[in-house]
Every structure is written in structure tokens, then in C-alpha cells.
Amino acid sequence: MRLTHKLRNWRFGLCFLYLRNVKGYPRNHKRVYRIYRELELNLRIRPRKRLEREKSQPLAVPVAINTNWSMDFMHDQ
Template sequence: MARLAVDGGRTNIRHACRTFELSETCYRYQAKASEENARIADWLVRLTTAYRDWGFGLCFLHLRNVKGFGWNHKRVYRIYRELELNLRIKPKKRLVRERPEPLAVPEAINQVWSMDFMHDQLSDGRSFRLFNVLDDLGSPPFSRTL
């Protein structure tokens, strides 16, 4: 607004800045980093085309440690985002589960077997492991007669 008033020739800079409650330094400010930003953007585009799987972190570390540029990471990241170079976070692929097959019902002995691993610890602290293989139609292995 102050710039429009001054450019129109209606008032001077001091009066326009007081009217719009703007400091004269803000009115006169000109960004001088546009050439440097273009240089940063050029480097980022070159790196991301050469190394497609590099994200911002690797690009910034390469520019700072290998190339020796002293740019601020926030500035480089702002330009990285403006160029829309952000890598897409890929969602995890879901495994399509088929319907489980019903359990086989044995008709005779020695047709269907089951196996299991067991692990336990004795009272003195020693541990042991067991591998159990059982016939599904056979008699229960832990049956007792009282």
C-alpha cells in the first residue's frame, strides 16, 4: 500500500510509511539472495536427477561435506520443498490373505501328523527344549489312568 502511494506520486516515502505504520527499512528492503537461491535450486535439481533415491538429508550432506557449500539447512530445505522434490513415502504393501484351508480330519492312523516345539526351565535354572511329533488320530500322549 505504501509503495502504491509513493509510486503514484501522491506522497513521499516518510509520510507513506508513517501513515501505514511501516518502518522505512522494511519499505526499502530488497532481497539479495535470489541469485544464491537459484544456484541452490540448480544443485538440488542436479543431485536429485542423478541420485533418484536420495532424500533431502543426503542431498544436503553432499552439498555441505563434499562440495563445501556453507548454506543453512533450513534455507536449502525451503528451496527443496518449493521445487517439490520431496520423496513420496511409499505405503506398505498389504499381503492378500486367502481363506485358510480347513484342517484335515484323519480317517486312519498315520495319515496326519502334527509337530511342535516346547521350551521350559528346570527349578535349578537349566533350560531344555523339546521337539514333539504326534499322530493326530493316535491316543493322547499325556493320558493317565487313575
């Protein structure tokens, strides 16, 4: 518990790895997570920022028949 007060932005993953690798506690990650939740140490999940997309431009409408041509590329092996 002192670990999460000292390093408040550490989430469960960092706390578990610190306990296992540095402190040498050979505990199961599920057991550690259960205790982590019971002590109400879990942090809220922040919502992701939405990316603003640019508005798509409308397709060009042909004025007459056969005015727009396109090319189709094929790759032969």
C-alpha cells in the same frame, strides 16, 4: 537439481550432507529444505508394511477348584 535427477532415490538428508560436506556450501539446513520443497524434489513417503501377528491362544480354563497352580518367583537382594 542435477543432483536429484542423477541420484533419484536420494532424499533431503543425503542431498544436504552432500552439498555441505562434498561441495562445501555452508548453508542452513532449513534454507536448503525450503528450496528443496519449492523445486518439488521431495519424494513421497512410502507406507510401512504391517506385521502380521499370530492369533493368541485362549487361556486354559480350570476344570475344578485348585487344579491349576502357578509359581511366583521373587528375587531377594
